Amino acid sequence: MLASGNLRRSRPPCIAVVGAAACGPEVARLAEAVGRALAEAGATVVTGGRGGVMEAACRGAHKLGGTTVGILPGADRQEANPYLTVALPTGLGIARNALVVRAADAVIAIAGGFGTLSEVAMALKEGIPVVGLRTWEATTPEGLSLPIHRASSSQEAVELALRLATSG
Amino acid sequence: MLASGNLRRSRPPCIAVVGAAACGPEVARLAEAVGRALAEAGATVVTGGRGGVMEAACRGAHKLGGTTVGILPGADRQEANPYLTVALPTGLGIARNALVVRAADAVIAIAGGFGTLSEVAMALKEGIPVVGLRTWEATTPEGLSLPIHRASSSQEAVELALRLATSG
Amino acid sequence: MLASGNLRRSRPPCIAVVGAAACGPEVARLAEAVGRALAEAGATVVTGGRGGVMEAACRGAHKLGGTTVGILPGADRQEANPYLTVALPTGLGIARNALVVRAADAVIAIAGGFGTLSEVAMALKEGIPVVGLRTWEATTPEGLSLPIHRASSSQEAVELALRLATSG
Amino acid sequence: MLASGNLRRSRPPCIAVVGAAACGPEVARLAEAVGRALAEAGATVVTGGRGGVMEAACRGAHKLGGTTVGILPGADRQEANPYLTVALPTGLGIARNALVVRAADAVIAIAGGFGTLSEVAMALKEGIPVVGLRTWEATTPEGLSLPIHRASSSQEAVELALRLATSG
Numbered sequence: 100m101l102a103s104g105n106l107r108r109s110r111p112p113c114i115a116v117v118g119a120a121a122c123g124p125e126v127a128r129l130a131e132a133v134g135r136a137l138a139e140a141g142a143t144v145v146t147g148g149r150g151g152v153m154e155a156a157c158r159g160a161h162k163l164g165g166t167t168v169g170i171l172p173g174a175d176r177q178e179a180n181p182y183l184t185v186a187l188p189t190g191l192g193i194a195r196n197a198l199v200v201r202a203a204d205a206v207i208a209i210a211g212g213f214g215t216l217s218e219v220a221m222a223l224k225e226g227i228p229v230v231g232l233r234t235w236e237a238t239t240p241e242g243l244s245l246p247i248h249r250a251s252s253s254q255e256a257v258e259l260a261l262r263l264a265t266s267g
Numbered sequence: 268m269l270a271s272g273n274l275r276r277s278r279p280p281c282i283a284v285v286g287a288a289a290c291g292p293e294v295a296r297l298a299e300a301v302g303r304a305l306a307e308a309g310a311t312v313v314t315g316g317r318g319g320v321m322e323a324a325c326r327g328a329h330k331l332g333g334t335t336v337g338i339l340p341g342a343d344r345q346e347a348n349p350y351l352t353v354a355l356p357t358g359l360g361i362a363r364n365a366l367v368v369r370a371a372d373a374v375i376a377i378a379g380g381f382g383t384l385s386e387v388a389m390a391l392k393e394g395i396p397v398v399g400l401r402t403w404e405a406t407t408p409e410g411l412s413l414p415i416h417r418a419s420s421s422q423e424a425v426e427l428a429l430r431l432a433t434s435g
Numbered sequence: 436m437l438a439s440g441n442l443r444r445s446r447p448p449c450i451a452v453v454g455a456a457a458c459g460p461e462v463a464r465l466a467e468a469v470g471r472a473l474a475e476a477g478a479t480v481v482t483g484g485r486g487g488v489m490e491a492a493c494r495g496a497h498k499l500g501g502t503t504v505g506i507l508p509g510a511d512r513q514e515a516n517p518y519l520t521v522a523l524p525t526g527l528g529i530a531r532n533a534l535v536v537r538a539a540d541a542v543i544a545i546a547g548g549f550g551t552l553s554e555v556a557m558a559l560k561e562g563i564p565v566v567g568l569r570t571w572e573a574t575t576p577e578g579l580s581l582p583i584h585r586a587s588s589s590q591e592a593v594e595l596a597l598r599l600a601t602s603g
Numbered sequence: 604m605l606a607s608g609n610l611r612r613s614r615p616p617c618i619a620v621v622g623a624a625a626c627g628p629e630v631a632r633l634a635e636a637v638g639r640a641l642a643e644a645g646a647t648v649v650t651g652g653r654g655g656v657m658e659a660a661c662r663g664a665h666k667l668g669g670t671t672v673g674i675l676p677g678a679d680r681q682e683a684n685p686y687l688t689v690a691l692p693t694g695l696g697i698a699r700n701a702l703v704v705r706a707a708d709a710v711i712a713i714a715g716g717f718g719t720l721s722e723v724a725m726a727l728k729e730g731i732p733v734v735g736l737r738t739w740e741a742t743t744p745e746g747l748s749l750p751i752h753r754a755s756s757s758q759e760a761v762e763l764a765l766r767l768a769t770s771g
């Protein structure tokens with residue numbers, strides 16, 4: 100189907116969607132719309148595999164037949180949300196946050212808690228572009244802002260993430 | 268499509284195929300046949316994502332449209348073989364061997380080097396069944412044999428692995 | 436020497452000092468003073484094992500004969516700063532940030548970059564108290580401040596960290 | 604005390620002692636003698652931090668005032684044996700086996716179970732020399748023996764390990 104030399108190139112972009120394991124309905128709608136738009140664009144959705152924002156993003160992608168990967172903190176596949184193409188129980192606890200980020204060509208952060216902030220920070224440390232939707236604000240010790248790309252809608256977030264992923 | 272309550276159940280089994288990153292043509296044929304049979308059975312093939320046995324198993328599954336996951340030791344997606352549905356650069360080095368094993372419902376070890384032996388040992392430690400094809404022999408300090416299921420063909424290995432995965 | 440039943444209790448507190456691998460002289464002086472005060476108090480100093488804030492904190496503790504542990508991102512002991520009692524090359528890359536945090540009863544963050552922010556966030560996620568010295572400010576999506584204890588001197592930071600470590 | 608340029612060089616060798624978390628009295632005596640001899644030689648003893656062989660080796664070193672490091676699989680310091688200078692709860696589960704090995708200049712394997720076998724295999728994969736005392740035997744798929752240095756006494760094991768560590 101694909102010429103062997105082009106196979107690497109042709110792998111779809113991986114976009115991580117990070118956010119809290121519990122969230123209100125409005126944030127869930129936003130995350131689901133992000134997942135849907137990513138699947139429509141042919142991207143693979145990578146998440147931490149659990150509930151809340153992660154589950155909503157996977158549900159959105161799953162409904163459109165997209166590929167969804169969950170990198171779970173525990174060693175038990177049962178903690179996975181039901182919308183994962185691939186569930187990877189890592190048993191690494193919070194250290195798995197580094198893997199979610201590393202698996203991604205770009206990260207979309209939606210709202211979120213401390214775990215989300217750690218993922219945003221690690222992505223920036225690793226030079227992986229981050230798009231933020233109603234997420235953390237932060238100021239460095241030198242008074243600079245967190246260098247993430249702010250989006251105001253799910254569509255804008257996905258377009259930004261895909262553009263940043265392929266230009267990287 | 269699927270009733271929500273059954274979604275978890277209906278996730279296909281994940282079978283890890285472990286072996287060396289370089290191998291001769293005979294072992295490669297064996298690994299490719301294992302990958303093919305796993306895809307035919309609808310299983311997801313998990314590997315370390317690199318060459319040799321890992322690449323051959325992924326190629327076999329990929330040809331039949333199967334899902335293949337590569338859990339890479341490095342932080343660079345470029346080291347992935349070209350037959351992966353999902354390439355996860357972990358940056359964990361050899362510690363990623365634990366993740367390959369944990370992601371699996373059963374492990375098929377084909378020939379292999381020290382890394383393969385570490386994966387077989389960690390699977391046994393974690394209670395994950397291991398099927399061996401021309402792989403390591405080992406004897407505990409107490410004189411007992413490595414408790415893995417020996418298979419003599421790719422077909423037998425896959426049948427054993429799938430049976431052990433679902434009975435686990 | 437110690438009664439066996441008390442050995443666990445009597446282990447000294449582990450305080451992680453986190454900050455950037457490169458820093459100016461003023462921040463270095465602050466970090467060295469923190470290391471010195473921790474050693475004086477009998478605490479074990481845990482860091483990421485590299486330069487900048489990590490090295491300065493270790494140097495301060497080392498001068499007073501304190502125990503210093505460096506949890507290195509790479510697999511090579513050579514990247515360790517010269518003031519470590521124990522240098523642990525992990526080969527985990529940025530995922531080692533989770534280990535620095537987990538090894539600690541409390542964390543002191545001094546100035547710092549994205550890696551530092553990820554450590555602060557993971558500590559808060561894990562319920563490990565964080566003391567901040569001229570470090571990141573952040574605001575949650577809900578408009579709340581990062582719940583860390585701000586100190587204005589090395590002495591105050593160490594006193595706070597030790598109090599929080601033992602009350603935890 | 605030490606000239607700055609020599610500090611790296613002068614760090615004592617780290618020797619990992621690996622073995623099962625439960626063991627009989629004879630193996631425990633062997634492990635304790637290994638720990639004692641390592642401390643006498645000024646080496647740092649690295650273990651997985653738990654009971655059995657790990658605890659016995661740490662007890663031996665601790666009695667002579669040696670430095671002992673425990674790299675724990677869980678996130679809880681309470682699972683540490685009482686003879687550790689430094690207890691590092693990693694929360695990585697079995698993936699911490701890779702860290703025990705990486706922290707070492709040489710590994711001494713005493714008896715042991717599947718976890719021990721995985722550590723021996725990972726050390727060999729990483730090019731870290733392994734000394735075996737009443738431990739696993741294994742044969743590669745090509746019919747070769749596990750390339751570890753067999754010792755017949757604790758004293759011989761420690762001498763071998765220290766020689767291999769410094770020539771590495």
